[in-house]
Amino acid sequence: MIHDLRAITFFVKTVELGSFRACADHFKLSPSVISQHIGQLEQKHNIALLYRSTRKLSLSHDGQLFYQEAKKMVEAADKAVDLLSGASPITKGRISVTCPAALVRAPLWQKIAQFLTDNTRVEIDLRCSDKRIDLIAEGVDLAIRVGDLKNSNLRSTKIATIQRKLVCTPAYFADHAHPKKPEDLKDWNWIKMKMMPPYRRLINKNGVATDIHANHRIEVDNVEAMYQFSRMGLGLSSPPDYMVADDLEKGNLVEVLPDWTVSDMQVYALWPENVRNGSLTNQLVKHLKSQKT
Incomplete structure (x- = not known):
């Protein structure tokens, strides 16, 4: 035969x-x-x-x-x-993607939606979790991750940047001496993310960076949980700017040390190294990368 x-x-x-x-x-x-x-x-x-x-x-x-x-x-x-x-002229097939739950509110989410709108024959299995899984073991095609990457056999590329805000409630702010510099925050309570280092890097308008080691009694593994605890008056947090924009406008939160910015978070796409050009995974990565947020 x-x-x-x-x-x-x-x-x-x-x-x-x-x-x-x-x-x-x-x-x-x-x-x-x-x-x-x-x-x-x-x-x-x-x-x-x-x-x-x-x-x-x-x-x-x-x-x-x-x-x-x-x-x-x-x-x-x-x-x-x-x-x-991947030579088919029509983009089609099924792709599995994992990404942090906090990105559901991000502009990047709109890019994923646009890709699905433009390619109606694409099916997606999207897993929203802040837990970093093993792509190979789980059989996942693409991971979107925020922050520093560990050395691995995966291919990766930067697809977006997330800006953050240092915030707390007006009541929490009023209960403390008004800070003039980052060092004044050393005794404030922070809502800590498990996968993040135990400090925040603040940068002034001249580009000078200062690391503040976060004093915390609450530790969470989810950005939404960090944000909600901060909204409830339990301490400082540094969520993505798109997550807190509405609360800042309504006065539910205040920005602390507005002349200083929290260091940006980089967003990366990761995928197995044997994925070929023209594959569905490759096409989605190119779409996300070409429209950085």
Whole structure:
């Protein structure tokens, strides 16, 4: 059967193009090689597929029947190869993605939605969790992660930057001496994220950075939880700016040391190293990277 597949492909292309020579040119072989493979196929199965003359080829009755089925087989094989190479002109398929839950509110989420809107034949399994999973072990195609990356065998690229705000409630702010510099915050309570270092880096307008080691009694593993505890008056937090914009505008939160900024967080896409150009994973990464937020 394996040896037949090559001959069947040559047979279908010969019928489509009308001659051994045209088929040979297509595959960059000699006409005698094409003729020999088809002849061996006919001899092996004791059937005439093509009638040959010095001027043209024609299909036998059996050849006509065989061609209809063989053509379907070759087309199916081409489609299968397209799935591997990403050569299909239509973006389609299923992709599994993991990302931090806090990004649901981020502009990056709109980019994912736009990709799905533009490519209606794409299905997505999106897992929103702040837990960093093993992509290979879990069989996940793409991870979106925030912050420093650990060394791994995964490929990665930066796709966005998240700006943060240092905030607390007006009541919590009023209960403390108004800070003039980052060092004044050393005795304030911070809501700490488990996966983040035990300090915050604040940068002034001149680019001078100061690290403040966070005094905390509450530790969480979710940005939304950190943000909500801060909204309830339990201490300082540094959520993404898009998460706190509405509360700052309404006065539910206040920005602490507005002349200083919390260091930005970088957002990365990671995927297995054997993913090829043109794959669905590669296309989504390019879409996210080309529209940085």
